[in-house]
Amino acid sequence: MVHHCCNKQKVKRGLWSPEEDEKLIRYITTHGHASWSSVPKLAGLQRCGKSCRLRWINYLRPDLKRGSFTPQEERIIIDVHRILGNRWAQIAKHLPGRTDNEVKNFWNSCIKKKLIAQGLDPNTHNLLANPIYSINGSSNYGKSSCKLSCCIYDEQPTFSSTVISVVGNDDSYPVDMKPPSLITSLPAASSVAVPAPPDDGYYSQSCSTLLHEGISTIPTCKFEDQKRDIVQTIREQNPHASKESPTRSSWESLLIPFSSTHPSYHQPGLGRSDCTWEWDGIEPRENKAVVLHRKQQAVANPPEQRVCEVEIEKRKDYYFSGAQDTEMEASFESYCNFEFDTLVPYGI
DNA sequence: AACAGACACAACCGCATTGCA
DNA sequence: TTGCAATGCGGTTGTGTCTGT
The missing domain is CATH 1.10.10.60 (Homeodomain-like)
Incomplete structure (x- = not known):
């Protein structure tokens, strides 16, 4: 069998036998794997180096955890x-x-x-199906199950730059596993906003630093709303775009200025100076005030009344018109009673 | 018991990235 | 700067096992 990756040598393919495993383990534990391409020959295996590497990494490595996922x-x-x-x-x-x-x-x-x-698109984690799915915050604000906010979903992923954020008050949920959080209406002391960007209204210092360092995941963006424009970080829905290292221009395209005249501006969590985004890569950071706030919420709302706040933002002003609000509210109501726990996959 | 379909998992393939001469 | 080999990664395929008919 000619193999494309290993000098056209004869190599065996398919499942590994216990004897082959033993040879590979013996060789790697003794000599290491400085060069995978030389491993098969030195270990006496009729495999290509690539196959040996894969077998070691995926199956034979001693530090692998076995069994089902927890x-x-x-x-x-x-x-x-x-x-x-x-x-x-x-x-x-x-x-x-x-x-x-x-x-x-x-x-x-x-x-x-x-x-x-659960009706979620596994690629985008947004809701499937309906072309417009939305939640109007103004009418729902105050309800125990959904305090927030403005949620619009569009089936056109290329146009629906979204932010999904969650605040859960379930303290049984380990902090380091909690999804990104949007903390709203906290006391001023809890704000950890960095100083206003020196050069423009769109970059916090931490954002710029991370961009400079080439961080490929969504950086921590903390905003101080000294200006009237509110900034949001948006994660591009395009999966290909998400693979690319962000450039300043690419991130700029994800930052949307919010006008104070925007209907959502006066809703909790959106366009508020006391609203602090915490999205630190994949591990949301929480300060003490946030944890305290969460505990207070937990007292106010028993665990079974877990508050999940979901926000999906869309930039098209069209959807913020009064006519759309009516439709949004109606469509939200049809989902509100049961979808929140599945909308944000807390209890899967 | 035999078969088909579903499922889980191992392995392969092709492309991208990286390192080096 | 360029070319090449090695390595890494994600998508896809292959294979064994389980389950229902």
Whole structure:
């Protein structure tokens, strides 16, 4: 068999035998794998180096965790995937003992179906189906199950730059597994906003720094609303775009100025000077005030009344017209009673 | 018991990236 | 700067097992 990757040598393919595994383990544990291309020959295997590497990484490595994925691991996969997309290797880095292949298989065979069954697009984590799906915050603000806000969904992913944010008050949920949070209406002391951007209204210092460092995931963006324009970070829905290292211009295209005349400006969580985004890569950062706020909410709202705040923002002003509001409210009501826990995959 | 379909998981393939001469 | 080999990654395919008929 001629193989494309290893000098046209004869190589075996297919499943590995226990004898082959043993040879590979013995060689790697003794000599390491400085050069995978030389491993097969030195280990006495009729395999290509690529195959040896894969077998070691995905199956023979001693630090691999065996067995089914735990609910916690599943939670992490979903949360990280929501941010990074199909970047399995990156996702696997947050699951010690798990491989990218394993995560990928688990996603395709299990999680994907769960999300679809819950009416969520596994690629975008947005709701499937309806061309316009929305929540109007002004009429729902104050309801125990949905305090916030303005949620519009469009089936055209190329145009629906969105932010999905969640605030859960379930303290049984480990902090490091919590999804990105939008903290609203906190006391001023809780704000951790950085100084206003020196050169323009769109960049916080931390954003610019991370961009400069080439951070490929969504950076921490903290805004101080000294100006009248409110800035939001938007994660581009295009999965291809998400793979690229962000440039200043690409991030600029994701930052949308909010006008104070915008209907959402006066709604909680949107366009508020006391609204602080916490989106630190894939692990949301929480300060003490936030944790305290969460605990206070937990007292006010028993766990079974978990508050999930979901916000999907869309830039087309068209949808913010009064006529659309009516439609938005109606469509929200039809979902409100049951979809929040599935809209944000807390309890899968 | 035999078969088909579903499923999970291992492995392969092709392309992108990286490192080096 | 360029070309090449090695490596890494994600999509896809192959294969064994399970389950229902």
